[in-house]
Amino acid sequence: MTTDFLLSLWYDTPAAAWEAALPVGNGRLGAMIFGGVDEERIALNEDTLWSGLAKDTTNPGARAVLPEVRRLLFAGEYTAANELCKQMQGPYSQSYLPLGDMRLRFGGTADGRPRTADNGPQTASGYRRALDLDSALATVDYTQDGVAFRREAFVSFPDQVLVVHLIADRPGDLNFSVGLDSPLQHTVRAEGGGLVLACKVPVHVDPPYHSGPEPIRYGAGMRAEAHLRLTTDGGRVEATPDGEIRVSGADSVTLFLAAATSFNGYDKHPGSEGVEPSSRILPVLEAALARPYAELRARHVRDHRSLFRRVALDLGVTDAASQPTDERIARFQTQDDPHLVALLFQYGRYLLIASSRPGSQPANLQGIWNPHLQPPWSSNYTLNINAEMNYWPAEVTNLAECHEPLLHYVQETSVTGAVIAAANYGCRGWTAHHNGDLWRHAAPVGNFGGGNPQWAMWPLGGAWLCQHLWEHFAYGGDGAWLRSQAFPVMRGAAQFCLDWLVEGPDGWLVTAPGTSPENTFTTPDGQTAAVSVGPTGDMAMIRDLFTNCLEAGAVLGVADEAQAEIAAALPRLLPMRIGRLGQLQEWSEDWDDPENHHRHASHLFGLHPGRQISRRRTPELWHAARRSLELRGDEATGWSLGWKTLFWARFEDGDHSLRMIRLLLRPVAPGAKMSATGGGVYPNLFDAHPPFQIDGNFGVTAGIAEMLLQSHAGELHLLPSLPSAWAAGSVTGLRARGGFVVDIAWEEGKLREAVIRAGRNGVCRVRAGANVSIRSDGVLIATTNEEGVAFFNSQPGSSYLLSG
Numbered sequence: 173m174t175t176d177f178l179l180s181l182w183y184d185t186p187a188a189a190w191e192a193a194l195p196v197g198n199g200r201l202g203a204m205i206f207g208g209v210d211e212e213r214i215a216l217n218e219d220t221l222w223s224g225l226a227k228d229t230t231n232p233g234a235r236a237v238l239p240e241v242r243r244l245l246f247a248g249e250y251t252a253a254n255e256l257c258k259q260m261q262g263p264y265s266q267s268y269l270p271l272g273d274m275r276l277r278f279g280g281t282a283d284g285r286p287r288t289a290d291n292g293p294q295t296a297s298g299y300r301r302a303l304d305l306d307s308a309l310a311t312v313d314y315t316q317d318g319v320a321f322r323r324e325a326f327v328s329f330p331d332q333v334l335v336v337h338l339i340a341d342r343p344g345d346l347n348f349s350v351g352l353d354s355p356l357q358h359t360v361r362a363e364g365g366g367l368v369l370a371c372k373v374p375v376h377v378d379p380p381y382h383s384g385p386e387p388i389r390y391g392a393g394m395r396a397e398a399h400l401r402l403t404t405d406g407g408r409v410e411a412t413p414d415g416e417i418r419v420s421g422a423d424s425v426t427l428f429l430a431a432a433t434s435f436n437g438y439d440k441h442p443g444s445e446g447v448e449p450s451s452r453i454l455p456v457l458e459a460a461l462a463r464p465y466a467e468l469r470a471r472h473v474r475d476h477r478s479l480f481r482r483v484a485l486d487l488g489v490t491d492a493a494s495q496p497t498d499e500r501i502a503r504f505q506t507q508d509d510p511h512l513v514a515l516l517f518q519y520g521r522y523l524l525i526a527s528s529r530p531g532s533q534p535a536n537l538q539g540i541w542n543p544h545l546q547p548p549w550s551s552n553y554t555l556n557i558n559a560e561m562n563y564w565p566a567e568v569t570n571l572a573e574c575h576e577p578l579l580h581y582v583q584e585t586s587v588t589g590a591v592i593a594a595a596n597y598g599c600r601g602w603t604a605h606h607n608g609d610l611w612r613h614a615a616p617v618g619n620f621g622g623g624n625p626q627w628a629m630w631p632l633g634g635a636w637l638c639q640h641l642w643e644h645f646a647y648g649g650d651g652a653w654l655r656s657q658a659f660p661v662m663r664g665a666a667q668f669c670l671d672w673l674v675e676g677p678d679g680w681l682v683t684a685p686g687t688s689p690e691n692t693f694t695t696p697d698g699q700t701a702a703v704s705v706g707p708t709g710d711m712a713m714i715r716d717l718f719t720n721c722l723e724a725g726a727v728l729g730v731a732d733e734a735q736a737e738i739a740a741a742l743p744r745l746l747p748m749r750i751g752r753l754g755q756l757q758e759w760s761e762d763w764d765d766p767e768n769h770h771r772h773a774s775h776l777f778g779l780h781p782g783r784q785i786s787r788r789r790t791p792e793l794w795h796a797a798r799r800s801l802e803l804r805g806d807e808a809t810g811w812s813l814g815w816k817t818l819f820w821a822r823f824e825d826g827d828h829s830l831r832m833i834r835l836l837l838r839p840v841a842p843g844a845k846m847s848a849t850g851g852g853v854y855p856n857l858f859d860a861h862p863p864f865q866i867d868g869n870f871g872v873t874a875g876i877a878e879m880l881l882q883s884h885a886g887e888l889h890l891l892p893s894l895p896s897a898w899a900a901g902s903v904t905g906l907r908a909r910g911g912f913v914v915d916i917a918w919e920e921g922k923l924r925e926a927v928i929r930a931g932r933n934g935v936c937r938v939r940a941g942a943n944v945s946i947r948s949d950g951v952l953i954a955t956t957n958e959e960g961v962a963f964f965n966s967q968p969g970s971s972y973l974l975s976g
Contacts, residue, residue, distance in 0.1 A: 178493060179304060181303045183302070187856070189842035191854035192498070193207070193856060194207070195526060196325060197539070198526065198529060199219065199529030199540070203334050207312040210279065211277050213275055214275075214276075214325070216431065220533060221268070223388075223394075224267075226611050229615040230596060231260065233259060235595070237259045245684050246677065250695060257703050258622075262618070264378065264550070265609040268552060268610075271354060272371070275351050277349045278347065297314065306480060308473070309325070311324050319340050319345045325337075330471045331468055336427040343406065344422070346422040348418075364399075365401060365409070366400045366417065368400075372395060374393065375393035379546070393442055397449035399457055400417075404424070430453045431449075482569075483518075497856075498855040504837045504838075505834065505838070519857050519869065525571065527866070528563075534563075537553070537867065548861075552613075555607065555608055562866065563640055567646075567647040567907055569873060572907075581612070582638065592605075592614045601666065604633030606689070626687060626689075630687050632669075634664075635713040638717055638720070639720065639782075641657075642723075647910075666721045669717060669718070673714070676705060688708070688710075688772070690772050708774075711745050712774075713777055713782075718745070721735070753803065756775055756796040764800075770804070771811075773801065798823050810852060811859060811865050813872070814836065814872040818875040820893070821878035821892070827896055832875070836853065837853055838852035839852060840862050878892075879895070880903050881903075887938060888910075889939040892939075894921060899921050911968075913931070914927070915927040926973075936963070936966040937962075938956070938962055939959075939960050943956060944976050946972055948973075
């Protein structure tokens with residue numbers, strides 16, 4: 173069996189739907205390759221192409237309503253408080269939008285005559301389209317009329333262009349037209365031997381769940397352009413009357429597309445203060461045109477592999493791996509195909525590289541790939557888990573550079589969030605709510621009263637986002653960055669939480685109002701509501717933030733009044749509680765419904781992504797959290813299955829984690845109706861909520877890494893959640909908190925060998941199974957005890973060999 177397909181998604185038919193097309197990107201430009209024979213569609217996106225503009229999103233009236241909301245909550249009048257919270261809402265966030273399509277129409281003859289019944293093409297044979305994750309190249313191959321045709325497409329990060337290279341193995345047999353169009357208001361003109369697509373971007377787009385009388389509104393807003401150029405080897409190039417470019421009789425053709433918008437910062441008007449898109453496009457395009465195709469391709473592949481090849485995962489290969497990817501998905505539940513799980517893991521890493529690079533915007537709800545003018549949930553930054561989940565694999569799977577766009581987003585949102593904190597709530601620091609966007613929207617959404625508080629009334633987005641700042645330091649150890657960039661933002665979020673907290677009747681500090689994102693409760697007296705006092709998720713996020721701020725202060729030697737205020741509040745936070753069913757309560761009261769199988773499980777934040785609940789430090793809470801997840805059940809949306817994979821990994825139950833992965837690998841048909849259950853994957857392995865959300869791809873990649881290596885509990889735990897089905901395998905290049913890089917190999921379900929490479933000085937505590945020897949430069953320095961634990965002093969640049 174050949175193995176050239178092992179890091180590829182491949183298919184023997186063109187994509188019939190967007191969810192079957194193959195994604196390429198460089199963090200800023202995204203494209204979906206359909207692979208048609210008679211017509212190729214390449215759907216285009218640019219990461220700053222959002223509706224809207226910088227504007228005031230405050231609601232000063234919220235501050236006046238807040239005291240009455242709190243009075244109602246402490247009086248137990250939850251439904252009344254729920255209704256009153258609607259007066260605390262602001263406008264909806266804006267939407268991430270498509271740029272348009274490049275369409276290639278094949279056929280005709282070398283002398284430019286159109287195809288007819290006599291000279292039309294024969295049916296293509298030997299068809300194959302593929303996405304090679306290792307090189308980030310999308311290819312299409314087929315034979316037609318006795319000629320072998322090949323197309324290669326990629327989006328280069330070094331050169332910032334989409335490149336499509338077309339070749340035929342018979343000279344003079346490339347004949348096609350190429351055009352650009354867009355669902356936005358647009359024009360197309362011939363210029364410089366190519367085409368220019370110029371678009372107006374709406375100043376407002378309603379979310380699809382709230383469409384007003386004018387859901388898409390244009391005005392003096394953002395502008396966007398895409399410029400297409402081409403080079404040919406032989407043949408003739410001419411403009412057509414219908415606004416396309418016709419290529420006839422060529423041996424090979426290379427298409428170059430560059431795109432940009434007038435966006436000039438989250439706080440600048442994209443019209444009156446915007447940048448001319450062509451001023452960004454033309455220098456990039458001219459530089460790319462000056463390079464031969466082979467050089468462009470080599471630069472792209474070298475750049476991509478510098479990130480992608482840091483981690484390798486081997487779970488074994490069976491004959492199933494030779495099947496087309498859509499067939500493997502369809503048969504996964506009934507055939508042995510562990511490699512599909514490894515492919516899914518690496519696909520998540522590929523997608524993060526393709527959608528989030530230094531200088532780009534963060535990956536949104538659909539990464540950077542979206543074809544809709546009113547995309548699901550606005551394709552925005554959903555901050556009550558989804559945006560954060562996008563970046564869970566960044567540090568552990570050795571893609572820290574790809575984390576940078578989110579970290580920068582947090583810093584910018586702390587500015588807009590400070591305005592909301594002061595105007596809406598009279599609080600210090602900064603806050604963020606359920607949704608964010610290009611304009612760093614930080615206000616509660618809902619159109620000033622039209623939204624449901626179960627998702628709108630949640631001001632803990634800043635606290636959750638700040639966990640990423642701390643995690644970036646925990647893995648990388650950059651103290652200068654922590655001091656200058658992260659710590660001030662973390663403390664700003666903590667200041668907001670200090671002011672947001674109130675003392676409850678029993679003396680504990682609580683949030684009021686608080687929600688467990690998107691869930692509701694029913695009280696014994698029959699009230700059903702979302703807002704309450706001190707839900708567990710709120711308290712866990714604040715506890716996490718306060719703990720991280722105090723640890724950061726200790727690292728930096730900061731011991732001022734602000735730190736003292738955080739330290740005084742931390743032990744007064746309402747603790748987690750265990751309810752009547754043995755579960756970790758979702759609410760401060762024991763209202764949990766055992767029949768509630770909601771996709772969100774925010775009360776388990778302390779288990780993951782937090783570190784407050786662990787098997788050995790807090791066994792009672794750990795068991796209660798497990799009981800909560802058992803009650804929640806396995807069935808869920810795609811992204812929730814990714815989170816549950818991580819939960820079960822933290823429970824050290826690899827077989828149950830693998831069960832979640834199996835559910836996630838269920839086939840979902842493109843166009844499937846929106847559902848709160850029945851998550852899976854589309855033919856192109858995109859996560860299906862349904863509809864498409866990319867967070868599930870990132871969540872399951874992080875989950876697979878967590879099954880093999882954990883470092884949240886103050887130790888390196890090797891193979892903590894290994895499924896019985898993965899009896900033998902290996903992983904290389906995973907990162908751990910403390911600055912370690914770890915390679916692991918196992919046989920018969922047990923550690924065979926591991927290498928730990930240290931990046932910092934310190935004591936390394938490792939849990940690897942009993943009687944494991946640890947050597948440095950061939951010298952035995954430690955052996956694990958009967959609990960499987962050992963300690964040793966690590967030195968930066970040193971490697972340590974563990975043998976089972």
